[in-house]
Amino acid sequence: xxxxxxxVPQEVKLxxxxxxxxxxxxxxxxxxxxxxxxxVFAAFIILAALSIPSIISSNPGLAKQFxxxxxxxxxxxxxxxLLLGLFYFYPSILLFRLANKGKQGVLFGxxxxxxxxxxxxxxxxxxxxxxxxxxxxxxxxLVFVVGAGMAVR
Numbered sequence: 528x529x530x531x532x533x534x535v536p537q538e539v540k541l542x543x544x545x546x547x548x549x550x551x552x553x554x555x556x557x558x559x560x561x562x563x564x565x566x567v568f569a570a571f572i573i574l575a576a577l578s579i580p581s582i583i584s585s586n587p588g589l590a591k592q593f594x595x596x597x598x599x600x601x602x603x604x605x606x607x608x609l610l611l612g613l614f615y616f617y618p619s620i621l622l623f624r625l626a627n628k629g630k631q632g633v634l635f636g637x638x639x640x641x642x643x644x645x646x647x648x649x650x651x652x653x654x655x656x657x658x659x660x661x662x663x664x665x666x667x668x669l670v671f672v673v674g675a676g677m678a679v680r
Contacts, residue, residue: 551633555644559626565619569612576608621651 580601583589624647632641 548633551629551641555626555629555633558622558629562619562622562626565615565622569615569619572608572615573612576605576612579604579608618651618654621647621654625651 583601625644628640628647629644631637632639632644
């Protein structure tokens with residue numbers, strides 16, 4: 528019994544094989560591609576957000592539809608689109624960091640770069656996990672509000 532209490536846990540050491548390095552290198556290529564596509568989409572969304580007020584004001588029929596909301600309607604749409612653009616930009620920047628640091632870590636055997644790449648991957652999964660929880664909570668809230676609205680009728 529005393530022998531078990533005196534045992535010191537041994538440090539766990541992982542071995543990165545050449546096959547794993549190859550997989551990590553492939554991951555960095557796809558991460559770079561997806562990050563660039565994300566940056567492009569984020570830029571298009573932000574450009575759309577900034578051009579929505581002028582598009583609505585230049586089209587009288589469309590402006591008439593927004594008339595009950597006044598100028599606040601275009602402002603709300605602009606803010607929502609800007610938030611969507613940022614929503615696309617943040618995971619893209621995490622993927623870009625993963626791609627650059629992961630590639631550097633794999634090619635040059637740089638442990639610090641590989642640690643940073645894995646940290647970016649962790650942050651990316653944490654972001655998507657939080658967003659998934661928020662969306663599921665929003666769906667439950669929507670079902671509750673619709674159910675309450677139907678019960679009031």
